[in-house]
Amino acid sequence: xxxxxxxxxxxxxxxxxxxxxVAFVAAIRLRRLARLVAVVLCVVLVVVEAGSAVNAHFEYYxxxxxxxxxxxxxxxxxxxxxxxxxxxxxxxxVVPLTIPGTRSGFVARTAQAYLPPIWFARDRPKLPVVMxxxxxxxxxxxxxxxxxxxxxxDAWAAQHGGVAPVLVMPDINGxxxxxxxxxxxxxxxxxxxxxxxxxxxxxxxxxxxxxxPAWVVAGLSEGGTCSIMLxxxxxxxxxxxxDFGGLVGPRIGETNADTADTVTELFGGSQQAFLAHEPTALxxxxxxxxxxxxxxxxxxxxxxxxxxxxxxxxxxAAGIATCSVVMPGEGxxxxxxxxxxRQALPFFAKRLRLPPEPAENPEPCRD
Numbered sequence: 001x002x003x004x005x006x007x008x009x010x011x012x013x014x015x016x017x018x019x020x021x022v023a024f025v026a027a028i029r030l031r032r033l034a035r036l037v038a039v040v041l042c043v044v045l046v047v048v049e050a051g052s053a054v055n056a057h058f059e060y061y062x063x064x065x066x067x068x069x070x071x072x073x074x075x076x077x078x079x080x081x082x083x084x085x086x087x088x089x090x091x092x093x094v095v096p097l098t099i100p101g102t103r104s105g106f107v108a109r110t111a112q113a114y115l116p117p118i119w120f121a122r123d124r125p126k127l128p129v130v131m132x133x134x135x136x137x138x139x140x141x142x143x144x145x146x147x148x149x150x151x152x153x154d155a156w157a158a159q160h161g162g163v164a165p166v167l168v169m170p171d172i173n174g175x176x177x178x179x180x181x182x183x184x185x186x187x188x189x190x191x192x193x194x195x196x197x198x199x200x201x202x203x204x205x206x207x208x209x210x211x212x213p214a215w216v217v218a219g220l221s222e223g224g225t226c227s228i229m230l231x232x233x234x235x236x237x238x239x240x241x242x243d244f245g246g247l248v249g250p251r252i253g254e255t256n257a258d259t260a261d262t263v264t265e266l267f268g269g270s271q272q273a274f275l276a277h278e279p280t281a282l283x284x285x286x287x288x289x290x291x292x293x294x295x296x297x298x299x300x301x302x303x304x305x306x307x308x309x310x311x312x313x314x315x316x317a318a319g320i321a322t323c324s325v326v327m328p329g330e331g332x333x334x335x336x337x338x339x340x341x342r343q344a345l346p347f348f349a350k351r352l353r354l355p356p357e358p359a360e361n362p363e364p365c366r367d
Contacts, residue, residue, distance in 0.1 A: 078113075078205065085120050088162055091154045092116040094144055099170055099201040104184075104192035108171040111198075112140045113206060114150045117162035128214035128352040129202060130165045131194070132341070133172050133223030136179045140169040143341075146334035147220065152342045156349070165216070165352060166208050170198050172226060181250035182226035183277055185266040194226075195234050211237040216348045218242025218294070220337035224304070225250060225279075228311065231291055232282040240292035240321075240351040244340040245332055248307035249278040255303050279311060289319035292351045294365075296340035298330030323347055323365035 076084075076093045084093075097111040119127060132149055134142040143149040149167055157164035172190055173180050180190040199211045208214070215238050219227040224246025231241035248256040252265055259274070267273040275281040293315050295308045308324060315322045325343060330336045347365060 081115055081120070085124065086122045088117050088120050090117065090158075092119070092150060092157060092164065094150050097168070097201070097205060099193075099198055101189070101193050101197050102200070103196045104189035106188045106190055106193040106197070107174055108193065109139060109174065111171060112144050112169040113202070114144075114153055114167035114169075115206070116153060116157045116164035116166065118157070118164070119166065119206075121162075124207060125163075126207060126209045127163075128165045128216075128354065129208050129211075130167050130216045130218060130348055130352075131198065132167055132169045133182070133194075133217065133219030133226050134169070135219070135221030135223050136173060137176045138173070138221075138223075139176060140171050142220070142334075143167070143169045146338065147341065148334075148338040149341055152338070152345060155342075156345055160355070163354060165348070165354065166202070166206055168198065168202050168206075170194065172223065179222065179252055181222065181252065181262070181266060181277075182230060183250055183266055185268075187266070191230070191233075194230060195237055199237070213239045214352060216240045216242070216352065218244065218341065218344065218348070219246070220244045220334075220340075221246060221304075221332065228279050228293065229277055229282075231293070232279055232286075232288065233277065235288050235291055239290065240294070240348055242294045242296075242340065242344050242348070243308070243311070244294075244296050244337045244344075245298070245301055245304045246307060247303055248280060248310055250274075256307055280314060283311070283314035283318045287319045288315075291319075292321040292323075292347065292365075294323040294325075294340070294344040294347055296325040296327070296336065296343065298332065298336045299326050299328045300331045301336070304332065321365060325364045 076095050078095045078097065081093050081095055093115050095113050095115060097113045099108060099111050101108060116127070118125065132143045132147070134140060149169070153164045153167055172182055172194065174188055178187065180187045182190045182194060184191045199215070202208055203210055217227045217230050217238050218224070218241060224243040226246070227241040228243045228246065229250060231238045250262060250266060251258045252262050263269060263271060263274045267277075295312055297304045297308050299305060305326065312322060312324045323344070325340070327336055327339070
């Protein structure tokens with residue numbers, strides 16, 4: 001039951017629509033109490049119908065098990081994972097990870113971490129990290145569910161002797177609908193959380209390499225905007241970033257032009273502070289020859305598509321080894337974001353010096 005696919009919306013939607021129609025007809029013909037029950041059922045079914053359509057569009061929950069929060073066979077606890085060290089599994093494991101806001105004070109939801117097979121070796125090597133950021137609305141599990149990140153990393157590990165980066169998926173908003181844009185603001189000191197608290201806990205709990213040439217930051221939607229912003233503001237902490245469907249910079253609205261409220265609500269009205277977090281300004285004002293960047297977007301995703309048209313040439317001019325992929329006919333969906341991570345992983349692996357390093361960058365990239 002848990003593995004039944006639900007991303008094809010039409011059969012699910014048809015069944016729900018028929019049930020809603022039956023409930024509506026019953027509401028007309030039944031007596032008062034039964035009519036009330038039928039009306040409530042009809043409303044619930046209409047809401048579920050709308051939800052299934054939205055889910056089908058974004059391809060978020062792909063199976064019945066994911067809808068009800070069932071973990072896959074690769075999910076475990078960190079304590080159990082530690083007990084399993086000494087036997088290298090065929091697949092990695094996903095574990096929940098509590099990352100306190102020791103320096104930032106940010107109250108975060110539980111993070112997720114993917115441990116590749118080689119992590120379970122008795123003589124465990126220190127591994128690099130890819131930090132994956134979700135969007136709004138969203139949660140750290142977006143990357144384990146709709147983002148398919150563990151499956152992508154498992155496929156890479158299977159081809160490379162069990163070696164893959166550790167994937168860390170922290171919370172960036174504190175709630176489902178929060179929108180921090182990963183900056184330090186009245187909504188939480190999230191920039192400090194991601195650049196100080198997260199690396200400290202990850203290094204201590206998972207035994208990874210420290211930030212720097214061994215860390216990549218990537219994300220979807222808001223998380224994509226966060227990734228390029230964090231990499232440009234902290235180039236000493238990351239070797240590459242992945243911007244998958246992000247806007248041109250931190251925005252609390254839905255468009256690239258939503259700057260006025262952003263300046264007011266996130267930066268206390270300071271235009272200077274806003275520009276210090278604006279990727280276009282950072283790219284025009286500096287050079288980043290040690291960074292790599294992967295941009296990927298759906299051609300029908302209007303605002304993020306406009307964003308990469310601005311950001312890609314500026315990134316290349318600033319000395320960043322830049323990759324750019326536009327997916328025809330695609331929008332703002334997990335189908336784009338899961339594919340983006342799959343395509344970008346070899347590029348990230350090369351930057352992280354994971355063996356074997358490919359001799360050349362993939363075609364979408366330019367040094």
